Amino acid sequence: MQFPATLNPDRPTPALVGNGRLVTYLGASGYHDEAADGTPSMQEFVLAGRRGPGPTFPLISFGRLTRTILVDAEEVEPGDADQVLETETASLASRLLRDGVLESTRSLVLAHRNTFLVETRLTNNSDAEVGVVLRVRYALEEQHGVRFTVNRLGAGAEVGFEAGDNLGLIHLTTPDAEWQSEGDSALALTVSENLRPGQTLRLRVALTFSDRFEFSEPFDWSKRQAALSEHERWWREFWATSDLVTGIAEVDQTRNIALYTIACQATPWSIPPVLCREPWHGGVFHDELYPFLALLSAGHERLARRIPYFRLACLPRAVERGRGLGALYPWNSTEQGLERDPVGQWYTERHHLGAIAATAWFCFLYSKNPEVLEDIYPLLRECARAVEEFVLTTDARGKLVTAPCTDFDESAPPIAAGPFTMAAAAFVLSRAAEAAARLHRDLERAARWEDQARELQTNFPVDVEARRYAMPSGAPEHIAIAGYVAPFFVDDGSPYARNAVARLHADLQTEFGWKPGHSSVFDGTSWMWTAGHLAMCHAVLGNGHEALEAVMRGLSSTGRFLSPSEHLRADGSVAVPWFTTGVGAWLTGLHWMFARCDDNGDHLLDAVPESLQEFHFHGLRLSRGVSAAARVSGGCLEYLSLSSPVRQAFTFEIPTRFVEGTCLPKLGRVIALDTHWRVQVDLLEGPNDLVTPS
Numbered sequence: 001m002q003f004p005a006t007l008n009p010d011r012p013t014p015a016l017v018g019n020g021r022l023v024t025y026l027g028a029s030g031y032h033d034e035a036a037d038g039t040p041s042m043q044e045f046v047l048a049g050r051r052g053p054g055p056t057f058p059l060i061s062f063g064r065l066t067r068t069i070l071v072d073a074e075e076v077e078p079g080d081a082d083q084v085l086e087t088e089t090a091s092l093a094s095r096l097l098r099d100g101v102l103e104s105t106r107s108l109v110l111a112h113r114n115t116f117l118v119e120t121r122l123t124n125n126s127d128a129e130v131g132v133v134l135r136v137r138y139a140l141e142e143q144h145g146v147r148f149t150v151n152r153l154g155a156g157a158e159v160g161f162e163a164g165d166n167l168g169l170i171h172l173t174t175p176d177a178e179w180q181s182e183g184d185s186a187l188a189l190t191v192s193e194n195l196r197p198g199q200t201l202r203l204r205v206a207l208t209f210s211d212r213f214e215f216s217e218p219f220d221w222s223k224r225q226a227a228l229s230e231h232e233r234w235w236r237e238f239w240a241t242s243d244l245v246t247g248i249a250e251v252d253q254t255r256n257i258a259l260y261t262i263a264c265q266a267t268p269w270s271i272p273p274v275l276c277r278e279p280w281h282g283g284v285f286h287d288e289l290y291p292f293l294a295l296l297s298a299g300h301e302r303l304a305r306r307i308p309y310f311r312l313a314c315l316p317r318a319v320e321r322g323r324g325l326g327a328l329y330p331w332n333s334t335e336q337g338l339e340r341d342p343v344g345q346w347y348t349e350r351h352h353l354g355a356i357a358a359t360a361w362f363c364f365l366y367s368k369n370p371e372v373l374e375d376i377y378p379l380l381r382e383c384a385r386a387v388e389e390f391v392l393t394t395d396a397r398g399k400l401v402t403a404p405c406t407d408f409d410e411s412a413p414p415i416a417a418g419p420f421t422m423a424a425a426a427f428v429l430s431r432a433a434e435a436a437a438r439l440h441r442d443l444e445r446a447a448r449w450e451d452q453a454r455e456l457q458t459n460f461p462v463d464v465e466a467r468r469y470a471m472p473s474g475a476p477e478h479i480a481i482a483g484y485v486a487p488f489f490v491d492d493g494s495p496y497a498r499n500a501v502a503r504l505h506a507d508l509q510t511e512f513g514w515k516p517g518h519s520s521v522f523d524g525t526s527w528m529w530t531a532g533h534l535a536m537c538h539a540v541l542g543n544g545h546e547a548l549e550a551v552m553r554g555l556s557s558t559g560r561f562l563s564p565s566e567h568l569r570a571d572g573s574v575a576v577p578w579f580t581t582g583v584g585a586w587l588t589g590l591h592w593m594f595a596r597c598d599d600n601g602d603h604l605l606d607a608v609p610e611s612l613q614e615f616h617f618h619g620l621r622l623s624r625g626v627s628a629a630a631r632v633s634g635g636c637l638e639y640l641s642l643s644s645p646v647r648q649a650f651t652f653e654i655p656t657r658f659v660e661g662t663c664l665p666k667l668g669r670v671i672a673l674d675t676h677w678r679v680q681v682d683l684l685e686g687p688n689d690l691v692t693p694s
Contacts, residue, residue: 354424
C-alpha cells in the first residue's frame with residue numbers, strides 16, 4: 001500500500017524505514033533533515049542492541065545523512081513537495097521541486113542486511129540550462145564510551161567504531177563520487193553538472209553497518225538489483241502471511257501500516273515501544289506484549305516468539321535480581337536483561353511480570369506444543385515465585401491482595417490492590433499452576449499458586465451497587481480495570497467484567513478517541529493504546545458493535561502517513577510517533593474480532609457486528625498452528641477454510657447466525673450452544689474447506 005504525506009499533514013511525523021536491526025526516520029527530502037517535523041532527534045541511524053556505557057545504557061547514534069542542493073549556485077527552498085511511503089516494498093519516495101529542478105529520491109533499509117540505500121536524481125524540468133550541485137554529508141556525534149575513526153576515503157569509504165566489547169565498521173559506497181574528510185567525525189561528497197532541459201544527474205549512496213553482532217560486506221552496487229529482489233522477496237512473504245479486508249478503507253490501511261510499524265522495529269530480541277534514542281533508547285517494557293499478540297494473531301509466529309525466548313534467555317539475571325527468590329525482571333530492559341531506566345516510581349511496578357508471563361503462555365496457547373511448554377515453564381515458575389515473594393500481601397482485613405506499588409497509571413501514587421497488578425498476579429499464578437500440572441512438576445507449589453490466584457480473584461476491588469470492577473478507594477478511574485478481561489483473562493465474561501468495560505468505554509471518551517484515565521495529565525489527550533485495549537476487551541466479551549467503534553475511533557490519533565502514535569496531546573500534536581505498543585493493542589483487538597484463541601478454546605467471527613456485512617480474510621491464527629480464511633457477503637458466510645500444519649482433530653466456536661444452513665454438520669460434530677455452534681472437525685494437513693459457495 002502507499003501512504004502519502006498528505007495523510008494527516010497537520011501532524012508532522014518523519015518516515016520510518018528499518019529491518020528491526022537498523023532503523024532510521026527520514027525527513028521530507030528522504031535524508032535526515034536538519035530541523036525536520038518537530039522530531040530531529042529521531043532522524044539518525046540506530047542499531048538495535050548497540051549501546052554505550054553507563055547506568056542507562058544509551059543507544060548509540062550512528063550518525064545522520066543530510067544533503068544540500070544548489071541551483072545556479074544558490075540554495076533555493078523547494079516549492080511543491082510530495083512523499084509516499086510504500087509498505088509493500090518498505091521504501092520511501094520523495095519528490096521536491098525548486099526553480100524548475102525536480103529532486104527525486106528513493107530511500108530504504110534492506111530487509112536482509114544492515115544497509116541503507118538512497119538514490120537521488122536531479123532533473124532539469126525547465127526550458128533553460130541550469131547548474132546543479134548535490135552535496136551529501138555523513139556526520140557522527142561524539143558520545144561517551146564510543147569511538148569513531150575514519151579509516152579510508154574515496155568511493156568506498158570506511159569508518160571504524162568501538163563501543164565496549166563491540167567492534168564494527170561503517171562502509172560508505174557510491175559509484176558516482178568520492179568521499180572526502182570533514183574533520184574527525186564527518187565525511188562529505190559532492191557531484192555537480194550543468195543540466196540541459198530534460199537532463200538528469202544521479203547520485204547513489206549505500207551505508208552498510210557491520211560489527212560483531214552482524215557481519216556484512218560493503219554494498220556492491222553492481223549487485224543492486226539482486227539485493228533489491230531479495231529485499232522485496234522478504235517483504236512479499238511477510239505480507240502474504242495474512243490479510244484482512246473489512247471494507248472500511250481506513251481500517252484496512254491502518255492494519256497495513258500497523259504491521260509495517262511493528263515489523264520495522266521487531267529486533268532480534270524483542271519489540272521496544274519505538275526504536276530510537278528518545279524517549280526510551282530502545283529498551284523493552286511490558287509493552288512488548290501488545291505487538292507480540294498482534295504478530296501472533298496475524299500468523300507471524302516466528303517473529304513473535306522471539307519475545308518470550310528473549311525473556312527466557314534473561315531469566316538467570318532476573319532471578320539474580322530477585323536474590324534467588326523469583327524472577328524480578330527490570331522495568332526497562334536492555335538486551336542483556338539489565339535495568340536502564342532512571343530512578344522513578346516505575347521501579348515499584350510489578351504488573352510487567354504478568355505481561356512477560358503472558359507472552360510465554362500465549363506462545364504455548366497458540367501452538368499447544370508440549371515442547372514449547374517445556375521451554376517456557378521455568379519462566380512461568382520463576383515469575384510465580386516472584387509474585388509470591390515481592391507482590392502478594394494481606395491487607396488490614398486479612399485479605400490476600402497485592403502490596404502497594406505503582407499500578408498501570410504512573411501518574412498516580414502507589415496503591416495496594418491496584419487492578420492491573422491484581423489481574424497480572426492472578427494470571428501469573430494460575431498459568432504457572434496449569435503449566436506445572438500439565439508437566440507434572442512442582443505439584444505442591446502449583447496447588448498453592450492456584451489457591452492464591454482464586455483468592456486474589458475474590459478480592460478484586462468492586463463497586464457492589466454498580467456490579468462492576470473499580471479502582472481502590474481514592475484512586476482515579478483508569479483503563480487498568482480492563483486488565484481483568486484483557487490482556488490477563490482472569491474474568492472474561494461476568495457481569496462485573498462487562499459493566500466495568502462498558503463504564504470505561506463511556507467515561508474515558510475524548511474528542512478524538514479515549515484517554516487512559518481521569519488524572520489531570522490525561523485531559524484532552526487521545527490514546528490509540530486505550531482504544532486498542534478497549535477493542536481487545538470487547539472482542540473477548542463478544543461485543544462486536546463496541547469493538548468496531550473502538551477500532552474506528554483509534555484511528556483518530558494517527559499522524560502523518562497514518563503513522564501510529566502513543567497519543568495526541570491536548571494541542572493535537574503527535575507524541576511518540578511510530579509507537580508499537582498502542583498499535584499492537586489496536587491490531588490485536590481488530591484481529592480478535594474475527595479469529596482468536598484463549599484458554600477456553602478457539603473462536604471465529606465472535607465479535608463481528610451485524611453492521612459489517614462484507615469482509616474477507618486469510619491467515620489469521622488460531623491454536624495448534626491452524627490458520628483461518630473466511631469470506632462474508634451480504635452478512636452470509638460464503639467461504640470458510642482452516643489450514644492445518646498436520647492431520648489433527650480441531651474444535652472451534654462460531655456464532656450461529658453465520659453457519660445455520662451451511663454444510664458444516666455434515667463435515668463434523670456440531671454442538672448447539674445458546675448463540676454459537678461448537679464445531680468439532682478432523683483436519684487434514686493443508687487447507688480444509690468447510691464452507692464453500694453453493
